[in-house]
Amino acid sequence: MKDKKGAPRKTKFDIKKITQLQGYSSFTSALMAIVLGLIFGFMVMLFANPGSALAGFRFVVLGGLGRIGDVFYFATPILMTGLAVGFAFKMGLFNIGASGQYTMGLYFALYVAFMWQLPNGIHWMVAILAGMVGGMIWGFIPGFFKAFLNVNEVITSIMFNYIGMYLVDMWIQSNATIYVSSTTRTRYVPMSAQIPSLGISGSNVNFGIVIGILIAIILYIVLQKTTFGYELKATGFNKHASEYAGMKGKKNIVLAMAISGGLAGLGGAFLILAPSGIVGSSMTYEPINIIAANGFNGIAVSLLGHSHPLGIIFSAVFISHIQRGGTLTSLVGYKPEIIDVVIAVIIYFSAFAMIMKSSAGKFIKSKFGKKENKENKVAKEAE
Amino acid sequence: MxxxxxxxxxxxxxxxxxxxxxxxxxxxxxxxxxxxxxxxxxxxxxxxxxxxxxxxxxxxxxxxxxxxxxxxxxxxxxxxxxxxxxxxxxxxxxxxxxxxxxxxxxxxxxxxxxxxxxxxxxxxxxxxxxxxxxxxxxxxxxxxxxxxxxxxxxxxxxxxxxxxxxxxxxxxxxxxxxxxxxxxxxxxxxxxxxxxxxxxxxxxxxxxxxxxxxxxxxxxxxxxxxxxxxxxxxxxxxGRDITFTVEKEEAKPKDVVLSIKNMTVASKIHKNNAIRDVSFDVRAGEIVCLAGIDGNGQTEFVHALTGLEKLVSGSIKLCGKDISRSSIRQRSMGGMSHIPEDRHKHGLVLDYTLEENLVLQRYWQKQFQNNGFIKFGEVRKYAEDLIERFDIRSGQGPETITRSMSGGNQQKAIIAREIDKEHELLVAVQPTRGLDVGAIEYIHKQLVDRRDAGKAVLLISLELDEVMNVSDRILVIYEGEIVGELNPKETNVQELGLYMSGAKRNTSKEIKNEG
Missing domain, CATH: 3.40.50.300 (P-loop containing nucleotide triphosphate hydrolases)
Incomplete structure (x- = not known):
């Protein structure tokens, strides 16, 4: 009997420790959103074609594993746009303009790739930096409007999505060095401007993902350890208190939006400067007046990753993973769009994060650590 | 029965x-x-x-x-x-x-x-x-x-x-x-x-x-x-005796610390100015109380004084330096500490931990940062020291999320932060609002301590008891103007009430802003 009494106490203590970790509730709610999304996707598949639902679902969940290179390749741009949205969100800004910044970055990178003659080793680096600058400019402007003219950043950045996209399409179509009118696409990027491949056969995965992950880690350090991050988060949590403490809110808004734009711009650069598995070819861009989906996918990635730079790495890879798996479902007769349904549902549930965050966390706490939960509550009240 | x-x-x-x-x-x-x-x-x-x-x-x-x-x-x-x-x-x-x-x-x-x-x-x-x-x-x-x-x-x-x-x-x-x-x-x-x-x-x-x-x-x-x-x-x-009258010795005012001349501040609500042509001084070693019924311009006055709002005209001097156009941080570095009226809106970042809030005014100083990186070890040490000295109670010490703390302890945290910062002038706006008698007693004691340490204290209060007990000099504000200067020892609550409701004005020499 004594043993029995002793044992649960130990596990309870462990659970308590875990449940109090900062990222715990974010993690559980993200996990729950994913599980619910997958279940919903499975139900849709079952409804559409019961016979091959199981096989199709296996592709969704596991299919990406066989093409790990591609998973990382396609994760790169959405990782960057995800970081862009998440970073701005830390300061309480909703940068819905990641698409425009991404497209702008893509064009700046293309321009440097085609129009500048640079030595082999540094051409691609300069092109990447150009992409970042392009995105920064496109993030800076809505930030400036927000800070000094008090114009809501959501509205300006949505408009800048369109302005950026039409501008870029116009510039590309009028530039014969970049654009091939017979194929209605851009030319293959010069070899010197292509990002070095990581050498995984049969995939385009390149050094971009490494840079992306490094940037995410740097962002994490900036947010957690620096005075800039401290100011940024303080402003995001409570604008008035940050003003009271003498922080330069306007400067920080412009800076945060420019950095956010720069991140999205990098995403565009990483996409367009990627090498191809087939020698001599590369990614191309087709200017057909459509807002880049990768910008909006960034919002999804950021939501699922709870705006946390390290969380966003995982959510970008995960979304890319099921996207790859999704394309395989066509082998058993599904349209690959099925995966968009799954992702959409996941995002819906992520958007309910506030509810999920408390309910999922509470559910596990109440199952395993009922008493601690209450204890905390009482301690709170008793103070 | x-x-x-x-x-x-x-x-x-x-x-x-x-x-x-x-x-x-x-x-x-x-x-x-x-x-x-x-x-x-x-x-x-x-x-x-x-x-x-x-x-x-x-x-x-x-x-x-x-x-x-x-x-x-x-x-x-x-x-x-x-x-x-x-x-x-x-x-x-x-x-x-x-x-x-x-x-x-x-x-x-x-x-x-x-x-x-x-x-x-x-x-x-x-x-x-x-x-x-x-x-x-x-x-x-x-x-x-x-x-x-x-x-x-x-x-x-x-x-x-x-x-x-x-x-x-x-x-x-x-x-x-x-x-x-x-x-x-x-x-x-x-x-x-x-x-x-x-x-x-x-x-x-x-x-x-x-x-x-x-x-x-x-x-x-x-x-x-x-x-x-x-x-x-x-x-x-x-469980112990509470003193309702604040024990303090006679004030010994010294040099002028804060000097306000003809301050006029715009109102956000109506077209008229919220503060009209207000002038007064606060000296080191005295507690001056700005008394008045809520909504007579106190908020605008404090915002203009601390830099949250701009002046329409007039000047503010702190320790002899004109700060009328200085930024909030410059004023803070120049020796102004501010216990804000709304501790949730201005005073604290509620989702930050207690230690993060305790350095809210100082995180950028050499002591706490190195090349832009916050020295969390130093922050922790400093927070633990303040928590001990000011008796701030919380569930998990420096790591407590401030939102979960009681109002009294949140206020203690703000007071600790503002008092421990180097300052010559302490602006305390309704510092005891919503607190119980134990906490009120504590805060009043801190204000008197500051005064005795040779600092200037400007208290903005709506509570008549507080005004009468704590201050060395009372200025009454009514519809954005100073309508009276009273000595708490020579006046009583009734007279104060008449001034606060605008029924009485005095036109002594110190007050040059009548009409």
Whole structure:
């Protein structure tokens, strides 16, 4: 009997420790959103074609594993746009303009790739930096409007999505060095401007993902350890208190939006400067007046990753993973769009994060650590 | 046997590790105002939550009119005629007053709302109890005092007989408090039974018939208010003697620290200026109190002084340096500390930890950062030192999320931060708002300490007792102008009140801004 009494106490203590970790509730709610999304996707598949639902679902969940290179390749741009949205969100800004910044970055990178003659080793680096600058400019402007003219950043950045996209399409179509009118696409990027491949056969995965992950880690350090991050988060949590403490809110808004734009711009650069598995070819861009989906996918990635730079790495890879798996479902007769349904549902549930965050966390706490939960509550009240 | 409408007998509510209510008995007579007094965390809220069905007690029973009842949830409580005005109102901002009152009990015919019928009843009730409201106004447009009247009407509309008021005066101005207390008396005279949760002794003395005191979850006793004194009640509540008069020696004013000349500040609400041509000095070693009824320009004055708003004209000098156009941070570095009026809005980042909040004014100083990287080790050491010296209590020490702390300890954190920062002038705006007597005593002591340390203190307060007790010099502000300078030793509350309400002005030499 004594043993029995002793044992649960130990596990309870462990659970308590875990449940109090900062990222715990974010993690559980993200996990729950994913599980619910997958279940919903499975139900849709079952409804559409019961016979091959199981096989199709296996592709969704596991299919990406066989093409790990591609998973990382396609994760790169959405990782960057995800970081862009998440970073701005830390300061309480909703940068819905990641698409425009991404497209702008893509064009700046293309321009440097085609129009500048640079030595082999540094051409691609300069092109990447150009992409970042392009995105920064496109993030800076809505930030400036927000800070000094008090114009809501959501509205300006949505408009800048369109302005950026039409501008870029116009510039590309009028530039014969970049654009091939017979194929209605851009030319293959010069070899010197292509990002070095990581050498995984049969995939385009390149050094971009490494840079992306490094940037995410740097962002994490900036947010957690620096005075800039401290100011940024303080402003995001409570604008008035940050003003009271003498922080330069306007400067920080412009800076945060420019950095956010720069991140999205990098995403565009990483996409367009990627090498191809087939020698001599590369990614191309087709200017057909459509807002880049990768910008909006960034919002999804950021939501699922709870705006946390390290969380966003995982959510970008995960979304890319099921996207790859999704394309395989066509082998058993599904349209690959099925995966968009799954992702959409996941995002819906992520958007309910506030509810999920408390309910999922509470559910596990109440199952395993009922008493601690209450204890905390009482301690709170008793103070 | 007396006629009790509610009896809560030997209630024990335990949470693991803490006994929130330990064998507490509370008996409410019909038609009385019964105060429930205790410090923050004494168990008042838990006890009311048991009565309102939010918690179930482990031991003890609840009787209504002599019969035992089980209250499992707030709906049961409502059915038994128990209503509650929460400290933070539960109103739908974009609905009208009427819609809020009938919410959940809408009179209807076959699903069609019978609004006129409801309106009639609301108007009748509002007339009967003197609860002035405009049924068609939107909640977001009306004052806090009127919102509270809507909450009271909600209870009356539901024919509740037992009314619980949870710290109802915390959010009100002095006039509104007066009005509310009168309404409560009227309600009691009409036969309603009222439970009045508070830690303001004056209000208890004024309206309650009896008072039950809790301390740290224990029952301290129930007393007839007419047979007791404020001092006795506070001793029961805190467990030691509380001094209501602040002990301090004669002020020894030295050099002028703050000098304000012809300050004019625009109003955000109306076209006229909120502060008109105000001039005064504050010297080192004195506490100057800017007294006035809420809304006479105090907020704008403080914002302009601390840099949150711009001046229209005039100048501010701090230690001889003109700071009229300086940024907030420059003013802060120049020696100004500011305990803000709204500690949640301006004073704290509630989602930050306690230690992060304690360095909110200093995180950028060499001591706490190196090349832009915050030295968290230093921050922790500093926070632990402040927590110890200022006795800031919290669940997890420096790592506590500030939102989870009690109001008194949040305020202590702000005071610790502002006092420990290098400063020559301390601007304290309503520093004791919403706090219990223990915390108030502590804060007053800190203000006097600052003065004795040779700092200048500018206190902005609405509480007459505070104004009279703490200050060395009183300036009265009325409609954006200084209308009087008084010596607290030579004046009394009545005279002060006349100045504050604009009925009297003095035109002595120091005050050059009349008319």
């Amino acid at each position: 007396e006629n009790y409408i509610v009896e809560m007998l030997n209630i024990t509510k335990e949470f693991p590790g803490i006994i929130a209510n330990d064998d507490i008995t509370l008996k409410l007579k019909k038609g009385e105002i019964h105060a429930l007094l205790g410090e923050n965390g004494a168990g008042k809220s838990t006890l009311m939550s048991v009565l309102f069905g939010l918690y179930q007690a482990e031991k003890g029973i609840i009787k209504m009119n002599g019969k035992e009842v089980k209250i499992n949830n707030p709906n049961d409580a409502n059915a038994l005629g128990i209503g509650m005005v929460h400290q933070h109102f539960k109103l739908v901002e974009v609905f009208t007053v009427l819609e809020n009152i009938i919410l959940g009990v809408e009179p209807n015919k076959m699903g069609f709302l019978q609004e006129s019928e409801a309106k009639e009843k609301v108007l009748y009730l509002s007339e009967k109890y003197g609860l002035k409201v405009n049924p068609d106004a939107l909640i977001e447009d009306i004052s806090v005092g009127m919102q509270q009247r809507v909450e009271i009407l909600k209870m009356l509309y539901r024919d509740n007989e037992i009314l619980i008021f949870d710290e109802p005066t915390a959010v009100l101005t002095p006039q509104e408090i007066k009005e509310l207390l009168k309404i409560m008396k009227d309600l009691a005279n009409e036969g309603k039974s009222i439970l009045f949760i508070t830690h303001k002794l004056n209000e208890i003395m004024e309206v309650s018939d009896r008072c039950t005191v809790l301390r740290k979850g224990k029952y301290m006793g129930t007393v007839d208010v007419k047979d007791t004194t404020k001092e006795e009640l506070s001793r029961m509540m805190v």
